[in-house]
Each structure stands twice: as C-alpha cells, then as structure tokens.
Amino acid sequence: MENELKKFDVAELTHMEIYTPNPDGTAWFFKEILGMIETARVGQSVYLRAYEDTYQHSLKVTERNEPGLGHMSFRASSKNALDRRVRDLEKSGAGIGWIDGDIGHGPAYQFVTPDNHLMEILWEIEEYRAPESERTVLKNRPQKRPTKGYPVRRLDHAMLMSKDVTGNKNLFMNELGFKLSEHIVKDDGTDLGIWLRVTNTVNELVFTEDDGTTEKGLGRLHHFAFLYGNTQNLYEVAEILTENGLEIEAGPFKHGISQTTSLYVYEPGGNRVELYGDPGYLIFNPEWKPVKWSKDEVEKAIMFFGSPLPESFFKKGTPQIKSSLLSK
Amino acid sequence: MENELKKFDVAELTHMEIYTPNPDGTAWFFKEILGMIETARVGQSVYLRAYEDTYQHSLKVTERNEPGLGHMSFRASSKNALDRRVRDLEKSGAGIGWIDGDIGHGPAYQFVTPDNHLMEILWEIEEYRAPESERTVLKNRPQKRPTKGYPVRRLDHAMLMSKDVTGNKNLFMNELGFKLSEHIVKDDGTDLGIWLRVTNTVNELVFTEDDGTTEKGLGRLHHFAFLYGNTQNLYEVAEILTENGLEIEAGPFKHGISQTTSLYVYEPGGNRVELYGDPGYLIFNPEWKPVKWSKDEVEKAIMFFGSPLPESFFKKGTPQIKSSLLSK
Amino acid sequence: MENELKKFDVAELTHMEIYTPNPDGTAWFFKEILGMIETARVGQSVYLRAYEDTYQHSLKVTERNEPGLGHMSFRASSKNALDRRVRDLEKSGAGIGWIDGDIGHGPAYQFVTPDNHLMEILWEIEEYRAPESERTVLKNRPQKRPTKGYPVRRLDHAMLMSKDVTGNKNLFMNELGFKLSEHIVKDDGTDLGIWLRVTNTVNELVFTEDDGTTEKGLGRLHHFAFLYGNTQNLYEVAEILTENGLEIEAGPFKHGISQTTSLYVYEPGGNRVELYGDPGYLIFNPEWKPVKWSKDEVEKAIMFFGSPLPESFFKKGTPQIKSSLLSK
Amino acid sequence: MENELKKFDVAELTHMEIYTPNPDGTAWFFKEILGMIETARVGQSVYLRAYEDTYQHSLKVTERNEPGLGHMSFRASSKNALDRRVRDLEKSGAGIGWIDGDIGHGPAYQFVTPDNHLMEILWEIEEYRAPESERTVLKNRPQKRPTKGYPVRRLDHAMLMSKDVTGNKNLFMNELGFKLSEHIVKDDGTDLGIWLRVTNTVNELVFTEDDGTTEKGLGRLHHFAFLYGNTQNLYEVAEILTENGLEIEAGPFKHGISQTTSLYVYEPGGNRVELYGDPGYLIFNPEWKPVKWSKDEVEKAIMFFGSPLPESFFKKGTPQIKSSLLSK
Known part of the structure; x- marks a missing residue:
C-alpha cells in the first residue's frame, strides 16, 4: 500500500528561490511588469506572490553575484506523506537534513539533485490571507487581481539543466513518486529531457541535458514559468515587455510537449522566465504511457509549428558559463 | 493508510450515457456541430468521442422515450483501488453489482445515488487507438483534430439534480473519496449544491437541489459538459449553434464557482449541454477548505458578472416534469 | 461632384465631453481602471486619452450637477470639407456658430441635434506627441501601452437617446454625409434606432428612441464606447470591474448589429460606458444596403445570443429622469 | 474637387485570381481546410468565397503550369469614380483596356504594374445572394458560417514582389488615389516596401522589393491574405494545418507594421497564403503621416517580437525562380 501511496505523496510545487545580481531590476520586473506583490523583505531577499498563488x-528573490536557482520547494500531501518521502530521501543519499523554515512555512527537509540543484519538501505552510486592500469578492481567489503590470496568475513549473538526466529521473520517480509525462529520448535509449508531474498538469519539474558546459554539479536553471x-x-504581455526594453528570446508559440503556448523572456537579473498562455492538456489516465519524442523531433517537441528556436534557447542557463562562446 | 489512499482511489470520469427520444438529432448535434466522431453503434446506442478523450x-447515446441520464462511469486509480471502493460501496448499501462490461471497457461495478442516478466504477478500459485516418503528428493527442463542426476537446463533468444533496455528499466523499471544492449552503447549514472533484480540476460531479419537482428518485440530469x-x-460555437437553430439557454458568461467560462445549449434530444471555455482554476492545496457561498449569493456563484440567468436554468432538467409550468 | 464628396467629408469621431457630478470618481475610473492618461486639466475639466487615440x-470630463453628454466632436476630411459641411449646417438651421477652440484643437463649428445634443466639427487639431516617458518602439502607436489598469485602446462611438430619430437621420445623412449601416424599424416604417458611420466601421454615432421620458430636448446619452x-x-476587465465595485449592467455578450462583443458598465459619475471587445465586421461595399431589423427583433439585434438584457438597458440614460420609476 | 475625390475613388479589393499547377490540391486547401465554398466552376477555373465576403x-483559382498571380480586382466607389480612374490610367500608359466581365461581375478595365502584375478596376458587381442552405439568421452576414474546415472570414490584402517599388507607388497613389500607410525606406531614401490602403485598414495592397531575382517583369506574388x-x-488553424501536412513557413506572430497577428502557409499549388488573426489598428486621421521604418528595422517591422523569420520569407515568391538556390 505504501507503494500505491508514493505516487500521491507529493502534492505540488509551492515556491522557488532565484538568485539575482540585480535585485532592484528583478523586483521591478516581477512587480511592475508581471503584477506580483511583495509580501515580505528580509536581509537580501524579497518575497513575492501572484494573485492565484x-x-x-x-517566489523568493535573493541577491547574489550570479543569477541562478536558489531552491525549489514542494509540498507533501500530508504529514505522513512527508515522513515517508523524507525517510526514502535519507536512504537514497540525496538528503541533506531539516531546516527550521522560512517566512511563510515551517520545517522543510532539504535534498540535492545529482547536479547540486537544492530542493526542499515540507508540510507546514501558511495559506495567504489577504489584507483588506487585497481582498476580492471572487471567493475562490486568494487575492484581488492587480491593476498594475500585466499580472500572471500563479507559479507553474521549472526546467533545470542537468548533466545526469537519468539520475534525476531515478531520484524524483523512485524516491518522490513523480510521474513521467513526456520525454525526449536519445538514440542510445537514454533521456535527453524528462517532463515530470505530481498533479494532473503535464509538468511541475523538467530536466534537460545541459549542452552548454562539460562541467558537472553546476545545478543550472533553464527557466521557471508563470501561468496566464x-x-x-x-x-x-509581449507588447509590454518589448515596449519596456525586455528581451523576448522566443515565442509566443505553441509547444508540442504539453501543448501549452508560451514565450521566454530574460528578467533583468539574467534568469530566463517562461510565461505560459494556454495551459495545454491535463493527464487523468492512471496508466498513462509517457509520450516519447526522438532526438530528431526535438524542434517539433519544443515548438510545434512556426519559426525555429534560437540557438541560445538550447545552450543558455543561469549561472551562465563564463568562457562560453554562446553568450548572445 | 487505507484512509489516506481513499481520496486518490477514483482517478477520473471516463464516460456518460444519455437517453434521447431523438437519436438522429442528438447524433447530428454531437457529430456535425460539436465535431465528435462515432466509434461504435450497437442496438439503440451510438458511441462517440471527442478528439482529446x-x-x-x-459519450454513449441511447434511444429512449424520455431524455435523461443513462449512467456515469468513473475509473479507479488501480485494480486495488477499485476493489477497495467496491467493498465500501457494498457495505454502504448503494452498491448494485457487477456488469460484464460494454464496448470499450471491461467489468464495471454499478451503484446508485439516493436519487437513483445510475453510476459505475471500473478499472479495465480500452485506450483509444486511432485508425490511420485519425492519426496525428501531435504525439500527445489521441486523435487528429477534426475539420467538421466546431470540435470540443473532451468530456469534463456533469451536474445532477437531487432531492438529497447531503446523501450524495456522504456517498461520494465517504465511500469514494471525492473531495468538496465549493458549495452553496442554505441558512440551515445544509448544502444546496456541491461541487466534487477527484482530480485537480474543480469538479467532475456536481449535485444541486432539484427545485423543479417534489417527487423523489427521478435521478434527473441538469447538464453535462465538454471542454473547449x-x-x-x-x-x-455560439454563432454556429444559433445559425443552426439550436437554443442557447444562457451564456457565454463566467461562473463564480470554478471561474470557468461557459454556455448552455439544449441538444435536439432535450438534454442540456454545457460548453466549457476557459478551464478556470485548479486545486493543488491538500488542505483545501471548500469555498462556501450562501444561498443569496447563488446568482454570483453561478454567473460572476453579467445579465441574470433565466428561470429555466434553475428548474429544468431531464427527464422533464410533465405537469410542469416551467417548460420554456 | 460635391454630392459625391459629401459622404467623405467627415473623417472621424475625435473626442467627447461628458459631464459628471463625481469628477474624482470618474477620473479614477478612466485612469486607474481603464488605463487612460491625463493630458491636461483646466477649470472643472480633465482631458484624457487612450494609448491608441x-x-x-x-475624452474631456467636466464637473456638473448631473451626468450626461457635454459634446461630441467630429473631424472633417480637409479644410474644404469642413467649409462645405458648415455651409450646409448653416442652411439647415442646426448650426450654432464657431468657437475658438479648446485644448488640443483649433476653431470648431458647433451645431445641435433635434434633441439638443451639442456637436462640433473641426479641421485643425493637434496630433498627440508622446513625452519621453510615453514613447514606444512600436512606431505606429502614438503612446506606450500603459501598465496601469486594464487599458482601453481608443474611443470608438457613442449612442444617443432621441425623441426624433428621423430628424437625426436627416441631419447626419443629408448635411454631414453619414451613411446608414443598420437600423431597427418600427411597424409604421419609421426608425427606432439608426447606426451611422463615416468610416469602414459600422458606427461612430447611434441614435435610439428615448423610451424613458416623454420630455423633448433632453439630449440624453445612452453610452459611449472604448475599444479593446x-x-x-x-x-x-469584467473581473477587474467587479472586484473594484463597479456595476456591470450587461455582458460580455455579442451584438447582432455590428457583430461586436461588448459589456456595459456605469462609471462612478453615472454615465454608461461600453467596452468593446471583438471589433465586429467592416463595411467596404459602396452600395451597402442598410441592414434592417424589425421591432420584434430588437433583442436579437442587440444581443445575438445569451441571456436577456435588463430592462434598465432600454430605459436609462444620462441625465437620468428624476421622476422615473426606472432607477435601479 | 476632383483631386479631393481621387483618394476616395477606389473603394475596396474585391477578388483575386491565382494560378496553380495543382488545382485539386489548391481547391481542397481552400474548401476543406479554410472553409471556403465553391460558387462556380468554368473551364480551368474554380470560384470560391469566404463567409463574410x-x-x-x-478567389478565382485557375490551372496553369506555374503558381502565381492571375490578377487583382478593385472596385471603384461609383460609376463616376470608375470613369475618372480609367481616364487617368489611360493617360498614364498603364492601361490595357476593357474586358466584358467574368462570373459575378460586369465590365472591368485592365491595367498592369511596372512588373506586369495584371490588375482590374470595375463598378458593376454582383452581391452574393445565399441559397436557402447558406442563409443565416445573422442579418448582416452574407452567408452562414460553415462547419467544414476552420473557416476564414474574408479576403484582406495581397503583397506583390517588385523590381520597381517606386513605380508602383506612383501608379497607385497618383492614378488611383491609394494612400501610403507605412513604408520601409532604404538608405538612399527610396522605398524597399510600401503598404497602401484605400479603406481604414492599413493595407489592401503591398509592394516589396523582389530580392529573389534580377529579372524584371515577372510580376511575382509574395502572398495574399484572409482574415480570421x-x-x-x-x-x-495552425494545428489543423500541421496535422494535415501543410507547411507553416512562419508564425503565428505579430507584425510591427499593421500590428496584425499572422501566419504564413503554402497552399498545395505553391502560393504563399497569409492567415490574419488580430486585425491590428485602423487609420482614421486624414492627415496621416506614413510610418517610416529604416532598412535595419525590417525584422522588427515584419515581426515585432519573437524568433527571426526564415530566409525563405524574404526571397520566395510565385512563380518561383527556376535557377534559384533559395528553394526550400
């Protein structure tokens, strides 16, 4: 029965921390352009939320010399579920240990991916309670829709760059019960990219091979995504981005994988942000067979129709590789 | 642990059967207007699918004297999950027993709601395998998007009319692990309407009080919904419906509950069909507190803004009440 | 040849003046909710523009005891065209005389409709020159798209209430060269409503019979419209309006006449504002035969499908009729 | 006065003729995929219409060895307007002479561009009268919206390739009263591309320099466009095109010029077809100053944001250049 339960033990992605060398620029982007609001500010970090979160x-934005991923945080389905997953993480060797918590949540168990991406899983977390000024008559919405910027609705997922996609697949599927929705498979049968889910959406977490470096353990971030x-x-929003001097790298276009529509833009700190339009399809089938794309179908998998993606899309991540010839 | 598992034991709504006194008209509506395709025809029944199902x-359409609900069919998350739910249904008194199966699926366990709506739950079911002519290059889509009618994507949910909303709440939450997303509550604290989910969407199954009759056990159907x-x-599609002589009862408008956009139309057999536009919000929070609307908020709950709903929306269902003064 | 020219002599609707008893509320609505910017403020008037104007x-908003129409302003196609139209207006008896101009434009010739709606026609007018802060890289857009409110693009048209629809038809078609796009015709063959154009869009100016009063010469405003x-x-925007306590009277829905999609909301000064979604169809045919709707088709003409319009839509205007039983 | 009238003398683009070496494939594309209906078939030609035309x-599709433009047809604003324009065309040397007419229209005056594109201008033309089966309750729509394919609404414009853009500018502005909406200007001050209008839309006719050949007088077609x-x-529609094996060359994306959204696809006869989404902005200002883009702004002018356009977009046209290295 525990094995049956495992695939339901992680409930959702709750938040992410990113690093930025330009904290004012990054905060301006998420607040003034994407309509998020600031809920706290402590030390070098600003805490932000979208109106449906x-x-x-x-989103926690922390000042650092280099942009990149701080950590990702997942919530378990219950206290028991958390205990089961922590036990398995400890056994697996990926576990680090407990932290006391942070603004808005209680104790969290930290672990790392084979690439050194920092992760946490938790149970105790504070639901947002809107102050009077943010309260809405739409009872199932936690916060009034902002009238500043072009507001995103909620955090959706992240894509991480990896030198060990198979290692990540094993970690997240075996120890945490993630399910494989779609994947791009190389000629040797190993995965080039894996789209993992814990809910009915196609992905909360994606790993793709990091072709931009030979170095291991960099734990690079490809992008993270908010939903419209x-x-x-x-x-x-693309008009607003362009009129405000922000660089759209690709899109709007439609992904083959997930069938979502999307655009990619760099926030002023240098991290790639995906804005999600059409939410694509949902997966309900408990016997879902992962959809398999071959390596020569990568373009169609990423961009179902339209102009080719720029080279930077396949190479760039944060932190950037200093010696790279691939800087735009 | 079994209690933890229960809320994941039902995975999804798989299909519905409806009755129609006008089988040709009903089939024309779903095929020529909503772009569904016929996958089988046996006896008095036609079997239909949308391109993302x-x-x-x-959808199974069966000829009868009166329109109404044939049955609804849910799929368990596994064979074990099915066994657990059948055991509890048997204990509850709602269970009827096993049927051998039907076109496209294996054995199914039947049970009834307090209002005599016929239900089934099953595990063995056939995934759609598109013939050459229906195959698509979009690998995660089971069937090519049709170029006939204005095609719906998939079955979404149904709303049933009930003389015992509380009884249904108990049955589906206690015996089947459904979760309550939102509800409309009367002054006496009992429910006027309940929106139940098994996935991350707000509802697969809704019960609302049947105000159109005093008779019990009629098992009336308010509507069932397909997603755009x-x-x-x-x-x-509203243009196409209107140009083809089909009556739109209400909408397009936006629901408060679920935040979806929607319109309601009567198919030629007399059943109300909802067409879903924007899919609204998803529920990920494992500690979700059901959103509560009071009786005097019903209008806002159903229609978040815009013109009032017609009286018929609150009274009509299928089968229709013969003596009713409420016929349009 | 002059007769041939007449129908091209008026080029466009340039601006409107409305009265409001609540100047702060009205300015808040257009600036904070509809994203317009203030370009001048003189005496009791605030001047506003949308980003595509x-x-x-x-829009000029002027403080008064009662809401209603200040005036509408049309631009001629050339200096000569203006002279020709003024000459005919003078002959017709509708003419009043020249004013020196106002902020943003030069001399304008004033005239009145049979209902005392004040109108002007002009040639000399100042194109908007964006200051540095409002400049955009989109070269064909006069002003950067705002990131405040949910910004409308441009003024589109107005509907006026009339006790003499035929008199208005004669005035605008005979003296000013307006063309009739669509009309609603009573059983006696006279017009209940007329949709007039000077461009390829279906209407810049609409007159409908004022059923809310028996008094003549009130020059009431039904609504004026901005385009999305x-x-x-x-x-x-309907979500934003509702979340900010603004009353949506009807819509979003689709008009039969013009095929546009639309919603109606009251600004805090009491005037009805239409927000235009889909811009509908354009008229290119130089032999266009006005589309004729009979009186019993009014509902379909206004609202092509969906729920019925509220009674207020057919009766209310500004200024409101004091003794009316029709106040909401 | 005649000079004032000239700019109103041409009212609209009425139809186009294209050549195709694959008449069955071309007809299938416009009928089965784009939802147009056949209104006549004579000799080697099929006549088609969209539901808002x-x-x-x-559209007249005529069988030929090579794809390309047959002719474009414009309608004058009146019989007098036609006479004035024919008189000027005769004087200009571009005129050819009268033809008796074709299916659906009367006498037409033919002329050629400096590149040998065949043009005609006419007055007498037949409005479409829908047969019973195509009649609609939407009184301002000439034909019921089809339920086959993904139906386009109406013909919008064409872009032609030219070795003498300035010559075309002179011909269409001086002899026919077209107005210049936007242009791309080379360093030497001459035009690389001109967007011409006769209505309030940004363009009915566009000429761009033909960089794909050194040969003159080929009269090549870049694309023609239908509106959604x-x-x-x-x-x-992009999904449907892709699922049906049709090649999308670029888009969907947003043009800088005209602000429309668009995609380009090759019909089976080899001609490039543009499908227009958002109709962009309209021009009402009678003193409009043409928007000027420099040569190094071409990409932004064509594609306001997103991935770069493929090389083929700038080189390919029909008829194709046999010796070209630019074939896809």
Whole structure:
C-alpha cells in the first residue's frame, strides 16, 4: 500500500528561490511588469506572490553575484506523506537534513539533485490571507487581481539543466513518486529531457541535458514559468515587455510537449522566465504511457509549428558559463 | 493508510450515457456541430468521442422515450483501488453489482445515488487507438483534430439534480473519496449544491437541489459538459449553434464557482449541454477548505458578472416534469 | 461632384465631453481602471486619452450637477470639407456658430441635434506627441501601452437617446454625409434606432428612441464606447470591474448589429460606458444596403445570443429622469 | 474637387485570381481546410468565397503550369469614380483596356504594374445572394458560417514582389488615389516596401522589393491574405494545418507594421497564403503621416517580437525562380 501511496505523496510545487545580481531590476520586473506583490523583505531577499498563488509567496528573490536557482520547494500531501518521502530521501543519499523554515512555512527537509540543484519538501505552510486592500469578492481567489503590470496568475513549473538526466529521473520517480509525462529520448535509449508531474498538469519539474558546459554539479536553471491561461495574454504581455526594453528570446508559440503556448523572456537579473498562455492538456489516465519524442523531433517537441528556436534557447542557463562562446 | 489512499482511489470520469427520444438529432448535434466522431453503434446506442478523450468513447447515446441520464462511469486509480471502493460501496448499501462490461471497457461495478442516478466504477478500459485516418503528428493527442463542426476537446463533468444533496455528499466523499471544492449552503447549514472533484480540476460531479419537482428518485440530469479551453471558442460555437437553430439557454458568461467560462445549449434530444471555455482554476492545496457561498449569493456563484440567468436554468432538467409550468 | 464628396467629408469621431457630478470618481475610473492618461486639466475639466487615440485627448470630463453628454466632436476630411459641411449646417438651421477652440484643437463649428445634443466639427487639431516617458518602439502607436489598469485602446462611438430619430437621420445623412449601416424599424416604417458611420466601421454615432421620458430636448446619452479589440479582454476587465465595485449592467455578450462583443458598465459619475471587445465586421461595399431589423427583433439585434438584457438597458440614460420609476 | 475625390475613388479589393499547377490540391486547401465554398466552376477555373465576403467570389483559382498571380480586382466607389480612374490610367500608359466581365461581375478595365502584375478596376458587381442552405439568421452576414474546415472570414490584402517599388507607388497613389500607410525606406531614401490602403485598414495592397531575382517583369506574388479576426484562431488553424501536412513557413506572430497577428502557409499549388488573426489598428486621421521604418528595422517591422523569420520569407515568391538556390 505504501507503494500505491508514493505516487500521491507529493502534492505540488509551492515556491522557488532565484538568485539575482540585480535585485532592484528583478523586483521591478516581477512587480511592475508581471503584477506580483511583495509580501515580505528580509536581509537580501524579497518575497513575492501572484494573485492565484495559494501560499504566502511563490517566489523568493535573493541577491547574489550570479543569477541562478536558489531552491525549489514542494509540498507533501500530508504529514505522513512527508515522513515517508523524507525517510526514502535519507536512504537514497540525496538528503541533506531539516531546516527550521522560512517566512511563510515551517520545517522543510532539504535534498540535492545529482547536479547540486537544492530542493526542499515540507508540510507546514501558511495559506495567504489577504489584507483588506487585497481582498476580492471572487471567493475562490486568494487575492484581488492587480491593476498594475500585466499580472500572471500563479507559479507553474521549472526546467533545470542537468548533466545526469537519468539520475534525476531515478531520484524524483523512485524516491518522490513523480510521474513521467513526456520525454525526449536519445538514440542510445537514454533521456535527453524528462517532463515530470505530481498533479494532473503535464509538468511541475523538467530536466534537460545541459549542452552548454562539460562541467558537472553546476545545478543550472533553464527557466521557471508563470501561468496566464490563454494565448491572447501572451501577445499582450509581449507588447509590454518589448515596449519596456525586455528581451523576448522566443515565442509566443505553441509547444508540442504539453501543448501549452508560451514565450521566454530574460528578467533583468539574467534568469530566463517562461510565461505560459494556454495551459495545454491535463493527464487523468492512471496508466498513462509517457509520450516519447526522438532526438530528431526535438524542434517539433519544443515548438510545434512556426519559426525555429534560437540557438541560445538550447545552450543558455543561469549561472551562465563564463568562457562560453554562446553568450548572445 | 487505507484512509489516506481513499481520496486518490477514483482517478477520473471516463464516460456518460444519455437517453434521447431523438437519436438522429442528438447524433447530428454531437457529430456535425460539436465535431465528435462515432466509434461504435450497437442496438439503440451510438458511441462517440471527442478528439482529446482518452478512451474508446466518452459519450454513449441511447434511444429512449424520455431524455435523461443513462449512467456515469468513473475509473479507479488501480485494480486495488477499485476493489477497495467496491467493498465500501457494498457495505454502504448503494452498491448494485457487477456488469460484464460494454464496448470499450471491461467489468464495471454499478451503484446508485439516493436519487437513483445510475453510476459505475471500473478499472479495465480500452485506450483509444486511432485508425490511420485519425492519426496525428501531435504525439500527445489521441486523435487528429477534426475539420467538421466546431470540435470540443473532451468530456469534463456533469451536474445532477437531487432531492438529497447531503446523501450524495456522504456517498461520494465517504465511500469514494471525492473531495468538496465549493458549495452553496442554505441558512440551515445544509448544502444546496456541491461541487466534487477527484482530480485537480474543480469538479467532475456536481449535485444541486432539484427545485423543479417534489417527487423523489427521478435521478434527473441538469447538464453535462465538454471542454473547449478558452472563451473565444464559446463565441464562435455560439454563432454556429444559433445559425443552426439550436437554443442557447444562457451564456457565454463566467461562473463564480470554478471561474470557468461557459454556455448552455439544449441538444435536439432535450438534454442540456454545457460548453466549457476557459478551464478556470485548479486545486493543488491538500488542505483545501471548500469555498462556501450562501444561498443569496447563488446568482454570483453561478454567473460572476453579467445579465441574470433565466428561470429555466434553475428548474429544468431531464427527464422533464410533465405537469410542469416551467417548460420554456 | 460635391454630392459625391459629401459622404467623405467627415473623417472621424475625435473626442467627447461628458459631464459628471463625481469628477474624482470618474477620473479614477478612466485612469486607474481603464488605463487612460491625463493630458491636461483646466477649470472643472480633465482631458484624457487612450494609448491608441490619435489626438491630444479623446475624452474631456467636466464637473456638473448631473451626468450626461457635454459634446461630441467630429473631424472633417480637409479644410474644404469642413467649409462645405458648415455651409450646409448653416442652411439647415442646426448650426450654432464657431468657437475658438479648446485644448488640443483649433476653431470648431458647433451645431445641435433635434434633441439638443451639442456637436462640433473641426479641421485643425493637434496630433498627440508622446513625452519621453510615453514613447514606444512600436512606431505606429502614438503612446506606450500603459501598465496601469486594464487599458482601453481608443474611443470608438457613442449612442444617443432621441425623441426624433428621423430628424437625426436627416441631419447626419443629408448635411454631414453619414451613411446608414443598420437600423431597427418600427411597424409604421419609421426608425427606432439608426447606426451611422463615416468610416469602414459600422458606427461612430447611434441614435435610439428615448423610451424613458416623454420630455423633448433632453439630449440624453445612452453610452459611449472604448475599444479593446477582442473578447478575451472583456472577461478580464469584467473581473477587474467587479472586484473594484463597479456595476456591470450587461455582458460580455455579442451584438447582432455590428457583430461586436461588448459589456456595459456605469462609471462612478453615472454615465454608461461600453467596452468593446471583438471589433465586429467592416463595411467596404459602396452600395451597402442598410441592414434592417424589425421591432420584434430588437433583442436579437442587440444581443445575438445569451441571456436577456435588463430592462434598465432600454430605459436609462444620462441625465437620468428624476421622476422615473426606472432607477435601479 | 476632383483631386479631393481621387483618394476616395477606389473603394475596396474585391477578388483575386491565382494560378496553380495543382488545382485539386489548391481547391481542397481552400474548401476543406479554410472553409471556403465553391460558387462556380468554368473551364480551368474554380470560384470560391469566404463567409463574410460581399460579392459572388473573392478567389478565382485557375490551372496553369506555374503558381502565381492571375490578377487583382478593385472596385471603384461609383460609376463616376470608375470613369475618372480609367481616364487617368489611360493617360498614364498603364492601361490595357476593357474586358466584358467574368462570373459575378460586369465590365472591368485592365491595367498592369511596372512588373506586369495584371490588375482590374470595375463598378458593376454582383452581391452574393445565399441559397436557402447558406442563409443565416445573422442579418448582416452574407452567408452562414460553415462547419467544414476552420473557416476564414474574408479576403484582406495581397503583397506583390517588385523590381520597381517606386513605380508602383506612383501608379497607385497618383492614378488611383491609394494612400501610403507605412513604408520601409532604404538608405538612399527610396522605398524597399510600401503598404497602401484605400479603406481604414492599413493595407489592401503591398509592394516589396523582389530580392529573389534580377529579372524584371515577372510580376511575382509574395502572398495574399484572409482574415480570421483574432490571434486564438491562428493557433487553432495552425494545428489543423500541421496535422494535415501543410507547411507553416512562419508564425503565428505579430507584425510591427499593421500590428496584425499572422501566419504564413503554402497552399498545395505553391502560393504563399497569409492567415490574419488580430486585425491590428485602423487609420482614421486624414492627415496621416506614413510610418517610416529604416532598412535595419525590417525584422522588427515584419515581426515585432519573437524568433527571426526564415530566409525563405524574404526571397520566395510565385512563380518561383527556376535557377534559384533559395528553394526550400
């Protein structure tokens, strides 16, 4: 029965921490352009939320010399579920140990991926309680829709760059019960990219091979994504981004994998942010067979129709590789 | 642990059967207007599917004197999950027993709601395998998008009319692990309407009080819904419906509950069909507190903004009440 | 030849003046909610523009005891065209005389409708020149898209209430060269409503019979409209309106006449504002036969599908009729 | 006065003729995929219309060895306007002479561009009268919206390739009263591309320098465009195109020039077809100053944001250049 339970033990992605060498620029981007609000500010970190996010914050922005991933945080389905997953993480060797918590949540168990991406899993977390000024008559919405910027709705997922995609697949599927929705498979049968889910959406967490470096353990971030909910929104925010001097790397276009529509933009700190339009398809089938794309189908898998993606999309990540010839 | 598992034991709504006194008209509606395809025809029944539906069919249309619900079919998360739910259904008194199966699926366990709505739960079911002519290059789509009618994507949910909403709440939450997403609560604290989910969407199954009759056990159908995925589609299909003489009862508009956009139309057999535009919000929080609307908020709960709903929306269902003064 | 020229002599609607008893509320609505910017403030008047408007302003808001129409301003196609139209207006008896101009434009010739709606026609007018902060890289856009509120694109048209629809038809078609796009015709063959155009859009100016009063010469305003450009935008601004306590009277829905999608909301000064989504169809045919709707088709003409319009839509205007039983 | 009238003398683009070496494939594309209906078939030609087109047809498809432009047809604003324009065309040397007419229209005056594109201008033309089966309750729509394919609404414009852009500018502005909306200007001050209008839309006719050949007088077609009306439609038809084996060359994306959203696809005869989503902005200002883009802004002018356009977009046209290295 425990094996049956495992695949339901992780409930959701709750928040991410990113690093930025330009904290004012990054905060401006998420607040003034993407309409997020600041819920706390402590030390070198600012805490932000989108109007549909469930908890106190979904994004922690921390000042550092280099952009990149701080950590990702997942919530278990229950206290028991958390205990089971921590036990397995400890056994697996990926576990680090408990931290006391952070603004908006209680104790969290930390672990690392084979690439040194820092992760945490937790149970105790604070639901957002809107102050009077942010309260809405739409009872199932935690916060009034902002009238500043072009507001995103909620954090959706992240894609991480990896020198060991198979190691990540084993870690997240075996120890944490993630399910494989789609993957791109190389000629030798190993995975080039894996799209993992814990909910009915196609992905909360994606790993793709890091072709931009030979170095291991860099734990690079490809992008993280916020949801709008339809394609029209992408064309409108793209105008705003362009008019405000922000670089759109690719899109709006439609992904083959996940069938979502999307655009990619660099926030002023240098991290790639995906804005999600159409939410694509959902997976309900408990016997789902992962959809398999071959390496020569990568373009179609990423971009179902339209112009080719720029080379930078396949190489760049944060932190950037200093010696790289691939800087734009 | 079994208690922990229960809320994951039902995975999804797989298909519905409806009755129609006008089988040709009903089939024309779903095939020529909503772009569904026929996958089988046996006896008095036609089997239909939308292009994103997972299994062999999502709609069975059966000829009868009166329109109404035939049955609804849910799939368990595993063989073990099915066994657990059947055991509890048997204990509860709602269980009927096993049937051998039907086109596209194996053995199914039947049970009834307090209102005599016929239900089934199953595990063995056939995934749709598209013939050459229906195959698509979009690998995660089971069937090519049709170029006939204005095609819906998939079956989404149904709303049933009930003389015992509390009884249904108990049955589906206690015996089947459904979760309550939102509800409308009367002054006496009992439920006027309950929105139940087994996935991350807000509802697969809804019960609302049947105010159109004093008779019990009629097992009336309020509507069942197919998804488009955005609001723009609703305006386009509404033109097609209107130009083809089909009556739109209400919408397009936006629901407060679920935040979806929607329109309601009567198919030629007399059943109310909802067409879903924007899919609304998803629920990930494992400690979700059901959103509560009071009786005097019903209008806002159903229609978040815009013109009032017609009286018929609150009274009509299928089968229709013969003596009713409420016929349009 | 002059007769041939007449129908091209008026080029466009340039701006409107409205009265408001609540100047702060009205300015808040157009600036904070609809994203317009203030270009001038003189005496009791505030001048506002939307980001696609061509000239210095498209809306002048003036404080008064009662809400209603200040005036509408049309631009001629050339200096000669203006002279020709003024000459005919003078002959017609509708003419009043020249004013020196206002902020953003030069001399304008004033005239009145049979209902005492004040109108002006002009040639000399100032194109908007964006200051550095409002400049955009989108070269064909006069002003950067705002990131405050949910910004409308441009002023589109107005509907006026009339006790003499035929008199208005004669005035605008005979003296000013307006063309009739669509009309609703009573059983006696006279017009209940007329949709007039000077461009390829279906209407810049609409007159409908004022059923809310028996008094003549009140010059009431039914609504004036700003464009978004697609239906999705209407659902988003409707959320914002509702969350900010603004009353949506009707919509979003689709008009039969003009095929546009639309919603109606009252600004805090009491005037009805239409927000236009889908811009509908354009008229290119130089032999266009006005589309004729009979009186019993009014509902379909106004609202092509969906729920019925509230009674207030057919009766209310500004200024409101004091003794009316029709106040909401 | 005649000079004042000239700029209103041409009212609209009415239809186009294209050549195809694959008449069955081309007809299949426009009928089964783009939802146009056949209104006549004579000799080697098929006549087609979209559901919002005003006249008997908007597209004539004629079998030939090579794809390319047959002719474009414009309608004058009146019989007098036609006479004035024919008189000027005769004087200019571009005129050829009168033809008796074709299916759906009367006498037409033919002329050629400096590149040998064949053009005609006419007055007498037949409005489409829908047979019973195509009649709609939407009174301002000439034909019921089809339920086959993903139907376009109406013909919008064409872009022609030219070795003498300045010559075309002179011909269409001086002899026919077209107005210049936007242009791309080379360092030497001459035009690389001109966007011409006769209505309030940004363009009915576009000329761009033909860089794909040194040969003159080929009269090549870059593309012609049909309108949908919103961006969402483009994503849906793009799926259908891709699933049906049709090559999308670029898009969906947003143009800088015109602000429309768009995609480009090759019909089976080899001609490039543009599908128009968002209709962009309209021009009302009678003193409009053409928007000027420099040569190094070409990419932004064509594609306001997103991935770069493929090389083929700038070189390919029909008829194709046999010796070209630019074939896909």
